Amino acid sequence: MSEERDPELSRDEALGLLRAIRHGMAILDDGGALVCVNDACAALHAWPSPPDLEGRSWRELFEPEEADRLQRDGLAAAHAGRPWRGEATGRRHDGLTFPEEILFAPLASGRVALVARDLTEGKQVEDRMKELIYRDPLTNLPNRRLFEDRLAIALAQAHRYRHRLAVIFVDLDRFKQINDTLGHAAGDELLRAVAKRLTSCVREGDTVARLAGDEFTLLLPGIHYTEDVATISRKLTDALRKPFTIDGHEVRVTSSGGVALYPEDGETEEALVRSADTAMYRAKERGRDNFQLFSPAMAEKALERRTLEKGLRQALEKREMTLHYQPCLQLATGRVVGVEALLRWRRPELGLLMPKDFIALADFTGVLLSVGPWVLETACRQAREWQRRGSRALRMMVNMSAYELQQPDLVANVEKALAASGLEPDTLHLEIPEGYAMQNLDRAVGALRGLRDLGVHLAIDGFGAGFSSLAHLRRLPVDALKIDLSFVRGATTDPDDASVVTAVIAVAHSLGLRVGAQGVETEEQVTLLRSLGCDEVQGFLWSPPLPAAECEPLLAAGALPAQTLRREGTDSPARGGRKRR
Numbered sequence: 001m002s003e004e005r006d007p008e009l010s011r012d013e014a015l016g017l018l019r020a021i022r023h024g025m026a027i028l029d030d031g032g033a034l035v036c037v038n039d040a041c042a043a044l045h046a047w048p049s050p051p052d053l054e055g056r057s058w059r060e061l062f063e064p065e066e067a068d069r070l071q072r073d074g075l076a077a078a079h080a081g082r083p084w085r086g087e088a089t090g091r092r093h094d095g096l097t098f099p100e101e102i103l104f105a106p107l108a109s110g111r112v113a114l115v116a117r118d119l120t121e122g123k124q125v126e127d128r129m130k131e132l133i134y135r136d137p138l139t140n141l142p143n144r145r146l147f148e149d150r151l152a153i154a155l156a157q158a159h160r161y162r163h164r165l166a167v168i169f170v171d172l173d174r175f176k177q178i179n180d181t182l183g184h185a186a187g188d189e190l191l192r193a194v195a196k197r198l199t200s201c202v203r204e205g206d207t208v209a210r211l212a213g214d215e216f217t218l219l220l221p222g223i224h225y226t227e228d229v230a231t232i233s234r235k236l237t238d239a240l241r242k243p244f245t246i247d248g249h250e251v252r253v254t255s256s257g258g259v260a261l262y263p264e265d266g267e268t269e270e271a272l273v274r275s276a277d278t279a280m281y282r283a284k285e286r287g288r289d290n291f292q293l294f295s296p297a298m299a300e301k302a303l304e305r306r307t308l309e310k311g312l313r314q315a316l317e318k319r320e321m322t323l324h325y326q327p328c329l330q331l332a333t334g335r336v337v338g339v340e341a342l343l344r345w346r347r348p349e350l351g352l353l354m355p356k357d358f359i360a361l362a363d364f365t366g367v368l369l370s371v372g373p374w375v376l377e378t379a380c381r382q383a384r385e386w387q388r389r390g391s392r393a394l395r396m397m398v399n400m401s402a403y404e405l406q407q408p409d410l411v412a413n414v415e416k417a418l419a420a421s422g423l424e425p426d427t428l429h430l431e432i433p434e435g436y437a438m439q440n441l442d443r444a445v446g447a448l449r450g451l452r453d454l455g456v457h458l459a460i461d462g463f464g465a466g467f468s469s470l471a472h473l474r475r476l477p478v479d480a481l482k483i484d485l486s487f488v489r490g491a492t493t494d495p496d497d498a499s500v501v502t503a504v505i506a507v508a509h510s511l512g513l514r515v516g517a518q519g520v521e522t523e524e525q526v527t528l529l530r531s532l533g534c535d536e537v538q539g540f541l542w543s544p545p546l547p548a549a550e551c552e553p554l555l556a557a558g559a560l561p562a563q564t565l566r567r568e569g570t571d572s573p574a575r576g577g578r579k580r581r
Contacts, residue, residue, distance in 0.1 A: 024116035046092035078104035078112045136210040139195035147209035165221045169280040172214035173254045173288040180406040233291035254289035324545035328538040338395035341379035342545045372404045380421035397429045411450040425455030485519030
């Protein structure tokens with residue numbers, strides 16, 4: 001019969017087992033002293049060796065408050081025969097603290113085993129995950145999710161204590177143009193600089209968040225007076241007006257902002273955000289570089305805008321977009337030398353919409369980038385069709401937006417439209433906005449040369465508003481200028497407008513450029529333009545923009561006599577504001 005063994009482990013056996021365990025482990029006697037400590041436990045708490053810990057109280061491994069909690073919850077459970085697991089802040093021998101997972105387990109001998117696992121790495125991963133979830137990686141500002149969480153808390157407190165708060169939407173004006181001009185790396189640097197400026201303008205308890213792109217949101221709790229928000233808004237606007245130095249370039253930006261106040265502009269998160277967004281769009285409509293406080297009247301306008309935007313995104317698919325064409329005459333002979341393609345939107349519920357009703361929204365939302373290629377290809381196909389019917393000398397004039405001109409596939413898109421239609425390149429005349437050509441001169445020269453290499457002709461549209469930049473014309477590879485219609489309209493009544501028209505024609509001819517005038521409506525304007533040597537004219541005096549079928553008989557005649565002023569819709573271009581497309 002074998003000799004009966006003592007069921008209790010010897011000290012050597014216990015230490016051998018403890019050393020085999022990779023987590024920190026110790027055994028506590030009835031008084032709470034550490035009687036067996038493994039190497040991992042000593043290392044975890046930065047003690048030189050296990051013997052240095054043995055005989056000491058387990059409480060020395062934790063801050064006093066933590067030790068009290070663990071004794072009350074964990075050790076008491078283990079003494080009652082139940083294992084207990086939880087988290088605690090451990091204390092190292094050098095005084096530093098760290099997060100650890102704790103297990104108190106009852107042993108058959110009546111003693112308690114303490115097992116500890118370092119959670120530092122896991123906590124670091126958790127903190128990093130929180131950063132990814134709640135922080136914008138580019139600016140390190142709170143992102144949309146964290147902003148919404150803070151707004152929910154702020155609203156609850158504002159409701160409880162009857163406080164007011166403000167939500168401000170801030171959107172950079174024309175940021176895409178800066179991004180396209182200087183590159184995305186410079187655009188990112190600008191966004192980081194903007195984030196710092198916005199943060200410097202608010203109080204410590206306020207929140208500045210980046211939602212997406214160039215959209216920032218501010219949460220200002222504890223607002224007492226509306227004037228306080230107006231003051232902060234002006235401070236934000238002024239701060240962003242100051243130039244930034246980005247990649248060695250001086251960059252100037254402006255901003256548009258919308259302000260919504262709790263509780264008057266909304267009592268829920270969704271309502272406040274919607275009101276601030278609506279007010280921001282109102283600031284855009286008012287010319288940008290300003291802030292607007294939300295008003296109830298804006299809500300109806302915003303609903304109209306959202307409805308219009310939704311319809312606009314579907315307009316091409318539903319074949320609601322159409323082109324009208326306005327003849328261009330050679331002033332000396334009255335002969336039709338070309339037509340200008342002008343975009344119209346035929347909405348079933350609203351009828352024919354003019355560009356002034358939707359172009360700005362199409363530009364702002366990016367829809368214009370998908371509409372532009374359609375306009376170009378449709379116009380080229382129509383020109384080719386008219387050529388087949390005998391109008392061989394006819395040229396097609398198409399407006400290009402600043403956004404289209406900044407696209408890297410610009411030349412490829414034009415080349416594609418020419419190939420698809422079979423139109424010869426020298427028949428196509430592209431009209432470039434004066435603002436784009438003059439404000440982005442170096443970039444414009446490169447883009448225009450690429451187009452000229454295809455064989456198309458180029459004109460500066462709406463010329464005159466940037467009169468001080470006439471000297472830049474020598475660098476631009478263009479063939480013609482079209483005088484801004486506002487100067488044509490006032491040339492017979494305003495000496496200043498007449499001087500601008502005279503100077504533009506003289507300078508253009510000295511550079512060998514052809515000059516056209518748009519928006520001609522009276523015989524007096526024709527007489528003046530002819531005396532100044534203007535080459536070409538178009539306007540309601542001869543014909544409004546017409547659908548292709550109605551325009552065809554006029555082209556077949558070859559020349560147009562002056563006729564009674566006819567209107568398209570309710571507005572002529574001259575009286576309805578600057579023409580777009």
